[in-house]
Amino acid sequence: MTVRRIALVLPLLMFLGFVALAVYRMGEPQQRVIASKMVGKPVPAMDLVGMDELHPGLNDGDLRQGTVTLVNLFASWCAPCRVEAPQLKELADKGVVIHGIAVRDTPENITAFLKDHGDPFRRIGMDPNSKAVLNLGASGLPETFLIDGKGIIRKQYIGQIRPEQVAEILKDIEEAKGS
Amino acid sequence: MIPEIGHAALWLAAGLALAQALAGFRADGGRIAVPAALLQGVLCAVAFAALTWAFVKSDFSVALVAGNSHTAKPELYKWTGVWANHEGSMLLWAAVLAVFGALAAIRAKGLGERFRTVMLSAQGFIALGFYAYLLIASNPFARIVPAPIEGSGMNPLLQDPGLAFHPPLLYIGYVGLSVTFSFAVAALLLNRVTPEWARAVKPWVLGAWSFLTAGITLGSFWAYYELGWGGWWFWDPVENASLMPWLAATALFHSVGVLAARGALKNWTLLLAVVAFSLSMVGTFIVRSGLLTSVHAFAVDPERGIFLLVLLAIYVGGALTLYALRAGTVTAGTPFRPVSREGGLVVNNLILSAVLGVVFLGTLYPLFLEAATGEQVSVGPPYFQTALLPLLLPLVAVMAAGPLMRWRAMDWAGLGRRLVPALVLGIAAIGIALALGMRSPLALAGVALSAWLAAASVMIFRGRKLKRVRRIPASVWGTALAHLGIAVTTLGIAVSGAGTIETLANLAPGGRLSAGPYTAQVDDIMPAAGPNYTAIRAMLSVTGPDATIVLAPERRTFVNPGNETTETDIWPRLTGNLYAVLGPGDGSGRWQVRLVWQPMIALIWIGGMMAAFGGLISMMQGRRRREDME
Amino acid sequence: MRALLPLAFLVLTAAAEGPALPPAQEAAARTLMHELRCLVCQHQSIADSDADMAADMRAVVRERIAAGENPEQVKSYLVSRYGDYVTFDPPKTGANLVLWAAPLLFLAIGAVAVWRLYRRKGA
Numbered sequence: 001m002t003v004r005r006i007a008l009v010l011p012l013l014m015f016l017g018f019v020a021l022a023v024y025r026m027g028e029p030q031q032r033v034i035a036s037k038m039v040g041k042p043v044p045a046m047d048l049v050g051m052d053e054l055h056p057g058l059n060d061g062d063l064r065q066g067t068v069t070l071v072n073l074f075a076s077w078c079a080p081c082r083v084e085a086p087q088l089k090e091l092a093d094k095g096v097v098i099h100g101i102a103v104r105d106t107p108e109n110i111t112a113f114l115k116d117h118g119d120p121f122r123r124i125g126m127d128p129n130s131k132a133v134l135n136l137g138a139s140g141l142p143e144t145f146l147i148d149g150k151g152i153i154r155k156q157y158i159g160q161i162r163p164e165q166v167a168e169i170l171k172d173i174e175e176a177k178g179s
Numbered sequence: 180m181i182p183e184i185g186h187a188a189l190w191l192a193a194g195l196a197l198a199q200a201l202a203g204f205r206a207d208g209g210r211i212a213v214p215a216a217l218l219q220g221v222l223c224a225v226a227f228a229a230l231t232w233a234f235v236k237s238d239f240s241v242a243l244v245a246g247n248s249h250t251a252k253p254e255l256y257k258w259t260g261v262w263a264n265h266e267g268s269m270l271l272w273a274a275v276l277a278v279f280g281a282l283a284a285i286r287a288k289g290l291g292e293r294f295r296t297v298m299l300s301a302q303g304f305i306a307l308g309f310y311a312y313l314l315i316a317s318n319p320f321a322r323i324v325p326a327p328i329e330g331s332g333m334n335p336l337l338q339d340p341g342l343a344f345h346p347p348l349l350y351i352g353y354v355g356l357s358v359t360f361s362f363a364v365a366a367l368l369l370n371r372v373t374p375e376w377a378r379a380v381k382p383w384v385l386g387a388w389s390f391l392t393a394g395i396t397l398g399s400f401w402a403y404y405e406l407g408w409g410g411w412w413f414w415d416p417v418e419n420a421s422l423m424p425w426l427a428a429t430a431l432f433h434s435v436g437v438l439a440a441r442g443a444l445k446n447w448t449l450l451l452a453v454v455a456f457s458l459s460m461v462g463t464f465i466v467r468s469g470l471l472t473s474v475h476a477f478a479v480d481p482e483r484g485i486f487l488l489v490l491l492a493i494y495v496g497g498a499l500t501l502y503a504l505r506a507g508t509v510t511a512g513t514p515f516r517p518v519s520r521e522g523g524l525v526v527n528n529l530i531l532s533a534v535l536g537v538v539f540l541g542t543l544y545p546l547f548l549e550a551a552t553g554e555q556v557s558v559g560p561p562y563f564q565t566a567l568l569p570l571l572l573p574l575v576a577v578m579a580a581g582p583l584m585r586w587r588a589m590d591w592a593g594l595g596r597r598l599v600p601a602l603v604l605g606i607a608a609i610g611i612a613l614a615l616g617m618r619s620p621l622a623l624a625g626v627a628l629s630a631w632l633a634a635a636s637v638m639i640f641r642g643r644k645l646k647r648v649r650r651i652p653a654s655v656w657g658t659a660l661a662h663l664g665i666a667v668t669t670l671g672i673a674v675s676g677a678g679t680i681e682t683l684a685n686l687a688p689g690g691r692l693s694a695g696p697y698t699a700q701v702d703d704i705m706p707a708a709g710p711n712y713t714a715i716r717a718m719l720s721v722t723g724p725d726a727t728i729v730l731a732p733e734r735r736t737f738v739n740p741g742n743e744t745t746e747t748d749i750w751p752r753l754t755g756n757l758y759a760v761l762g763p764g765d766g767s768g769r770w771q772v773r774l775v776w777q778p779m780i781a782l783i784w785i786g787g788m789m790a791a792f793g794g795l796i797s798m799m800q801g802r803r804r805r806e807d808m809e
Numbered sequence: 810m811r812a813l814l815p816l817a818f819l820v821l822t823a824a825a826e827g828p829a830l831p832p833a834q835e836a837a838a839r840t841l842m843h844e845l846r847c848l849v850c851q852h853q854s855i856a857d858s859d860a861d862m863a864a865d866m867r868a869v870v871r872e873r874i875a876a877g878e879n880p881e882q883v884k885s886y887l888v889s890r891y892g893d894y895v896t897f898d899p900p901k902t903g904a905n906l907v908l909w910a911a912p913l914l915f916l917a918i919g920a921v922a923v924w925r926l927y928r929r930k931g932a
Contacts (some may be wrong), residue, residue, distance in 0.1 A: 007922070008506050011450060012499040018461070019492050021543070024550055025470055026484055034555065034848055037892045103860060130865035137890035139848035140862075235838070408857040415852050444926075471852075517927055529923055533915035540911050548904060556905070557846045559854065559897025566912045681839065683826070771826070 035147075036137030036156045043151045044135045048125025051107050058099050063149030068176045069097045069102060070169070071145045073119070073133060075105045076113035080139040080140030084160035085117035091166060092120035100124040101132050105139055144169075148176040182241050185229025186320040192222040192277060193310035193383055196303045199280075203300025209292050212299040213284045219306065220281030222766040227261075230270060230319050234261045240326035241268060245317050249332040251711045251738075260333050261340045263601060265317035265467065265483070268346060272463070273309045275347075275354040280306060283358050289379045294365055299360035308490040312519075316486045335712065335737040335744050341401030345394055349421060352391025353459035356428060358383045360456035363449050364498055367505045372445045377438035384432040385657075387455075391425050396787030407760050408747035409681065410774045411783060414563040416471035418771045419542040420462030427455035430531040437521045442512030447528070453502060457495040464491050471504065471542065472687075516588035523581035530574040537566050568621075575628045575669055579635030582658050600638060605631035617677055625673025633666035653800040661793025664786040671782030675755075678778040683762075685769040695776030697723040697757050699730065704761075704770055712737040715747070715771060717761045721750070723801030732761040732772075756780050826864060827871030841880040844898050845870070845887060855898060858908050 038044065041059045050057035061070055072088060074081040092098050100121040102110050110124065128131060136145060136153075146155040146169070154176045161169065199215035202208030230243075235257045241246040262268040280302045287295050313319065364379045366372045398421065403411040412418060431451040438448045465471055468484025515521040541558045548554050560597060583597040608630030609623055639659040644649055651784040671779060684692040689698045699719040707716040714733040721728050731747040750757040755778035762771025830838060842856035847863040855863040855870075866887075873883045887895045899905045907914075 003925075005507065008446070009503045012496070012503050013309055015457070015495055015499055018543070019488065019496070021546055022464070022468070022470055022551055025546055026468065026488070034891060034894055037888075037890055104865075129868055130862060131869070132871055133862075134866065134887070134890060139891065168267070309910040406857070407859075410857060413853075413857065525923055525926070529916070529919040533912060534920055537911050540908060544899075544908050552904065555894040556899045556902075557852075557894050557897050558899055558908070559844075559852070560845065561844050561896075561898035562908070566909065570912050570916065661835060685826075743859075 010143070033079055033158050035138040035158075036139075036153075037136040038153050039156050041153060043153060046125070046132050046135055048101065048127060048132060051124040051126055052100060055100070055121060055124035056081055058101065058123045058152065062123060063147045064149070066149040067097050067150040068149055068173050069099060069147050070173075071099050071101060071105055071136075071147060072143075073127075073136070073138050073141055073143045074099045075103045075141055076109040077105065078103075081142045082113075082117055084142055084157040085120075086163075087163055087166050088120040089118040091169065094170065096170075097122055101127050103127045103130060103133055146176060148170055181229050181232050182238065182320040182322070183221060185226040185233075186318070186422060187253045188222040188226040188229070189273075189310060189314055189320075192219045192226070192273075193307060194312060195219050195222070196307040196310055199303030200300050200307055202303070203297045204340050206293075208295040208300065208565050212296050212303065216280040216284035216299050216302065219277040223277035227270060227274040230267060231258065231261050233320075234258070234267075236420050237330065239328070240322050241319075241508055242323040245323055245327050245330045247333055248330040249711070250329060250490065252333060253338070253710050255340065255343065256333060260337075262346050263333055263337045263342055266313070266317045269309070269317055269320045271347065272350055272354060273306070273313055276302075276306050276309060276357060279355055279358050283361070283383075287358075287362075287379065292369065294369060294371060297368055298358075298365035301364040302357065305357055305361070307496060308494065312483075312486055312490060316483050320551050322379075332737075335735065336405060337740045338711075338737075339401065339405055341397065341405060345398045345401050347394075347758065348397060349394030352387050352389075352394050352428075353421075353456075355383065355387025356424060356456040356459050359387065359431065359452045360494075360498065363452035363622075364501060366401045367449060367501050370505070372438075374439045374442050377435045379567070381432060381435045381439065382800070384428060384435060384452075384455075384776055385602045385794050385798040388425070388428040388432055389791045389798065391421070391428060392787060393419050395425060396784050396791065399787070400784045402494060402748050404749055407747045409549075409679075409758050409760075409773075409777065411780070414541075414560045416542050417466050419538050420458075420465050421476075423538055424455050424458040424462060426531055426535040426538065427458050430528045430535070431455050433524045433527045437515075437524050438512070441515055441521055441537060443515065443521065444525070444528075445512065446506045447509060449506060449782060450502060451528075452540050453495075453498045454582060454777055457491075457498070458493065459489075461489050464488060465542075466658060468646075471546070477573075514771075515586075516590060518584070518594065519588045520584040520586045523577065523584045526577050527574070530570055530577070530616060534570050534574070537570065539564070541566065557723075572624060572628060575632055575665065576663065578662060579632040582639045582662065583635060583641075595684040597641065598635060601631045601634040604634040619677040622673045622677030625676070626671055629666045629670035629673060632669065633663055636662035636666060654797045655802070657793045657795070657797025659793070661790045664789030664791075666786070667782050667789060669788030671784075671786060672778050675777045675780035675783070678755075679780075680773065681773065681775045683771065685765055686793070687769045688770075690769075692772060692774055694757070694774040695755070695778070697721050697776060699759065699772070699774050701770075701772060702729075707733065709735065715761065715764075715770075717759075717770060719748075719759055719772070719774075721757060721759075723757075730757065730759040732759045734761050734763075751781055753781060754778065827868030828875045830871055830875055834874050835871075837880050838867075841870055841874075841883060842867055843900045844884070844896055846895050846897055848895065850893065 043063045044061050047059040048057050063071070070091065088098060097121045098125070102124055105126070125132065142160055144157040144161060145153050148154050153171055157165070157169070195215040195218050199212045202212040202215065233244050234248055237244065237248060237250050237257070243264060243266050248260050262271040273697065279298065283302060284295070284299055287298060333647045359380055362376070362383065366376050399411045402413070403409070431448065434444050434448045434451060437444045464484065464487045465485055480729065483657045541562055544558050545556050548556055579601055580594060580598060583592060605627040609627045612623055612626045617626070636659050639655060640651070680695045682694045684690065684691050686692065688701050688703055691698055699721045702718040702720050704715060704717045707714045711733045714735040716731050716733045719730045721730055728750055730748040730750060732748040735744045735746055737744065747761055748759045755776060757774040760773040760779060762773060764770045839856060843854045845855045845866065846867070847853045847855045847858040847860055849860050849862045850858045855866045870883055872882070873886065885894060893899055898910060901909050
């Protein structure tokens with residue numbers, strides 16, 4: 001008889017579980033964020049062609065030189081990349097080493113983009129067919145990776161860097177230096 | 180002025196729904212509930228007509244029209260554009276609900292005045308929630324000041340004749356199940372779970388099921404030709420959301436048969452009646468709230484999602500609480516043997532419920548896991564195909580036997596004799612398929628099961644005299660046609676699944692590629708223009724063993740709003756479809772051309788429509804005494 | 810003139826699909842593409858998406874298969890980057906075992922319920 005009673009209440013309990021899950025999920029931000037599994041691991045092997053004489057290419061060795069660096073994945077066709085440009089400029093002005101990876105882009109378009117929105121980059125590697133994007137486990141643009149002096153990926157910032165994030169990133173860089 | 184009339188009609192309908200809901204508490208409530216239900220049908224028709232008028236006349240002072248329409252849009256899409264947006268589709272939902280309420284008020288007299296009043300009261304409660312939703316959170320008639328001179332246009336993917344049929348059919352199916360829901364609630368409240376109740380509710384289930392089947396079938400066909408990937412089912416959350424109420428409704432009208440005949444499976448049938456419409460609402464919620472992401476574009480709004488969730492919690496939570504409290508008091512019916520028509524229907528329900536459970540779990544699993552562990556997973560076609568196969572194959576196998584079984588009890592030997600022709604045909608089908616070169620064991624199993632089921636579905640007519648064909652009850656015709664339809668769909672799935680050949684090449688004019696027995700040559704790639712788009716069109720001359728034709732797939736670039744779509748060109752025949760898609764160019768004069776040969780794929784949708792018509796025919800049975808109940 | 814506009818646009822978005830493969834390898838690659846989730850789309854496989862990123866992922870699949878990897882290795886490369894999210898075929902490990910056992914589990918629960926039904930009535 002008790003099994004029977006449980007069977008009668010079970011549908012209600014299952015439904016309440018669904019409602020709880022929905023309430024929990026609705027509180028989350030709408031945009032799904034796919035975290036890279038490369039965080040905590042060494043930068044994968046890569047060797048990207050430079051954009052022009054001012055911006056030489058980028059390989060994984062460049063990211064193991066003892067300095068903490070930011071690697072920013074961007075493109076001239078990416079609207080949010082324009083929005084985060086001032087924040088990158090601010091970080092660069094504060095002495096942070098920033099390298100760019102230009103995704104599915106051409107040197108002409110990037111030159112125009114940097115002219116309009118500022119140029120925070122030391123190196124710019126060209127990634128014409130998203131190889132580096134996939135290798136880093138990035139899923140969209142823009143994304144920024146924080147890499148420590150030994151070439152270990154320490155953090156991933158998904159989406160555009162907002163003004164209030166600058167301080168947080170500077171703090172993360174200090175922490176990465178300590179290790 | 181006309182939009183205000185529509186808006187006022189909605190408010191009036193909401194007032195009437197409130198009166199109708201409260202009428203159930205009065206002994207003489209029928210005097211209020213019945214006219215209230217009828218008037219709501221009229222008022223919602225008025226509201227819907229008013230919004231249609233605003234769209235057809237391109238009245239951009241209505242915010243919804245301004246945001247979703249455009250004067251340059253072809254005439255057909257001004258009409259169908261009414262429900263190609265969130266507010267309009269919810270108004271369609273409410274209007275269908277009101278029409279069903281009115282129908283229920285007229286037709287559901289068989290169970291007595293009190294029952295009808297309580298049932299209409301439940302229907303009124305549901306309607307009230309959706310009116311509140313429309314009026315508070317999602318007003319389709321809201322004005323915009325100043326009115327823009329031009330609207331911002333409609334999603335090009337929706338500018339297709341498919342939009343004229345798929346959503347209305349699906350909504351009639353979804354919302355038709357609300358009547359079943361109200362029937363179940365009234366039966367629980369009045370303790371009227373009887374065979375008469377089952378007979379009264381059956382036409383409503385069958386009707387809703389038929390429309391749901393047709394809606395899903397057309398939706399699958401629409402996705403097949405519009406999205407340009409050649410697939411017909413993607414196990415996407417939105418598709419699963421429509422499949423779940425369908426599975427519950429399928430189980431429901433089979434279990435209703437047992438309840439009508441033996442007075443058994445009372446609790447289970449009640450639960451299915453509640454669950455079927457609950458899943459319709461859960462589906463609407465999932466789709467509209469953005470809870471799960473989907474390919475099928477829907478406007479997503481979290482605040483509205485919360486409103487819908489509250490409605491869902493009230494209706495489904497309320498009904499399931501009522502079930503938990505009252506269902507225990509329901510008495511058992513007369514016994515039957517496991518090997519009997521009733522026993523067959525129990526097996527049907529067992530497997531369908533397991534299928535429903537798997538679809539439900541698979542759809543929501545990523546949410547569960549992320550909530551519990553933070554891990555992100557995706558569940559898609561590979562899971563559903565693997566997990567459902569061990570359920571679907573036996574389901575098709577036993578559904579052949581079901582209608583051939585006698586009520587109450589029969590012996591295995593008798594059943595075996597009736598299935599001999601089906602067995603012979605099934606084995607013959609394997610032989611034919613092998614001879615034609617089919618080697619995939621799964622496809623061979625599908626072909627064999629299809630032949631087995633088709634033969635058994637014809638065997639339903641065994642022993643009936645041709646002279647007395649008019650005496651054969653509609654339900655027998657309906658069952659045979661619906662089961663035959665499933666056999667046809669199974670054949671289409673098996674053959675197209677095993678025999679699809681897809682080729683992809685970057686071609687310049689003059690280039691060739693082949694798929695299956697057909698070779699296409701690119702004659703020309705040229706610009707073309709439509710009413711509100713420009714396009715690149717490839718002219719492919721296709722030669723094959725039996726014919727020569729020209730296929731002209733396009734890539735369209737729409738203005739207002741700017742958007743690109745691929746327009747497939749398909750040569751559909753019973754033997755197979757040749758499916759051509761024009762991909763992007765590589766910049767040096769070569770274009771990606773995709774050619775897909777899909778043998779017998781059309782049978783998938785033909786079978787689906789046969790099943791839908793079978794359901795409608797069964798529904799015609801109405802209250803006539805079931806002759807075959809022996 | 811207006812009609813020529815899309816031509817220019819499409820040239821810019823032309824996507825590379827990777828190397829041409831012999832039919833058997835291409836078939837294996839396409840099967841895998843149907844299993845891999847497009848990361849910038851809504852619940853679509855990379856086989857079923859027009860997104861540039863999906864095209865780039867298709868190219869990577871073809872390149873790796875052309876280089877002699879089997880589909881399982883290609884998949885584990887992407888899983889090492891994105892986790893299980895990238896595959897529509899959840900691995901049969903850990904909590905996912907419940908998911909994979911579900912068909913038989915549900916059938917078993919149902920069978921017990923049916924058995925109880927007949928036992929109650931059989932008398």
